[in-house]
Amino acid sequence: MLPPALEGFFPANALTGTDKLVVIPVVGRDILVARGSSDLVVDREQADVMKFFCQQRLVLGQWNGVDCEVWDLSPECRSMEGFSVMELRSVLLASSDEQFSLASRAVQMLEWQKNHRFCGGCGGSTESAANDHALRCISCDISLYPRISPCIIVVVRDGERCLLGRSASWPEGRFSALAGFLEAGESAEQALHREVFEESGVQVENIRYVGSQAWPFPGQLMLGFIADAVTTEINVDEIEIAEAHWWHYKALPAILPPLTSMSGRLIARFVEEVNGA
Known part of the structure; x- marks a missing residue:
């Protein structure tokens, strides 16, 4: 086994x-x-x-x-x-x-x-590779692999409080961890610092990796973290994030992501950390 x-x-x-x-x-x-x-x-x-x-x-x-x-x-x-x-x-x-x-x-x-039925280089047709999960261009013989977009997702902690935000496209009352795509040349840690600051104005330290999850909406790999707040003043952009607040672990929002999602797991991990402190 x-x-x-x-x-x-x-x-x-x-x-x-x-x-x-x-x-x-x-x-x-x-x-x-x-x-x-x-x-x-x-x-x-x-x-x-x-x-x-x-x-x-x-x-x-x-x-x-x-x-x-x-x-x-x-x-x-x-x-x-x-x-x-x-x-x-x-x-x-x-x-x-x-x-x-x-x-x-x-x-x-x-x-x-x-x-990916056609090659992005020459426009020729592709076919399945014999020994790998890849598509091979028949004309120029390059291999194409499934596209996976890495994202960071993070619960920021300030003592017994955590920072959760509401996307501008979500209904009122629904909150989750902050998240964003890695940009070219960035490490996951660099992306985390940037995304949290861009979306909330908060600066962080002491980043702890928790786990990862495939997220097919449409094709991300979510890299989950918890980080500690250095600053606590919130300044949302009101474009990607409509609102963000500090929430006490005993008074979290009524609408949270399920525990089957990485965001739900991070929030649960935050509560465990506080209770174990």
């Missing part, structure tokens, strides 16, 4: 070669699931009823010892009896970390293939 750190996916060229197969059926950016079930994976026999609607198959690799594919299904599959469609954000709330990771990988790999 594999240790936990090695469970999950192996590259496409590490297939078992057996008749065993599991499938993640994807419709657009949604997942087709058996009605009444939150299991995102179907076996070969169950997948047979979906063949008529399958537009593309993509090998994802070996998942927990079984060969795994994602199937791109046409919208008409929504009328299949015994199945229903689950939005990707609903998967985040209803599924385990492993299942959400599986769905994230499936959706992002399909979108990458659809969006």
Whole structure:
């Protein structure tokens, strides 16, 4: 048995070669699931009823010892009896970390293939590489890999308070950790200092890495941190961030991200740190 750190996916060229197969059926950016079930994976026999609607198959690799594919299904599959469609954000709330990771990988790999049918260098057609998750340009023989955008996400701590913000596009009362994309040439720590200052005017120190999470909205890798405040005066830009406040750990906002998200985990870690202090 594999240790936990090695469970999950192996590259496409590490297939078992057996008749065993599991499938993640994807419709657009949604997942087709058996009605009444939150299991995102179907076996070969169950997948047979979906063949008529399958537009593309993509090998994802070996998942927990079984060969795994994602199937791109046409919208008409929504009328299949015994199945229903689950939005990707609903998967985040209803599924385990492993299942959400599986769905994230499936959706992002399909979108990458659809969006990179042609080479950005010469405009020639691409084809799947034989031994890697890559697309190879037939004309100039360069390899294209799935695009992943790294982001920092951080809960800033000031004693028993934490800094949370509301995006300008979010409804009133919904708050989360501050986050932003890494820019070219930046380290994660540099991006964290910049993003927190740009969005809130707060300066930080003592940055602690907590963990990471794939975030398929559309294709980020969230790098989670907790940091301590050096300054506490808030000055939001009112463009990206509509408002930001210091919240006592016993009086957090009513609408917070779920614990299945990196933001929710960081807020929970902040509360644990305060209680353990």
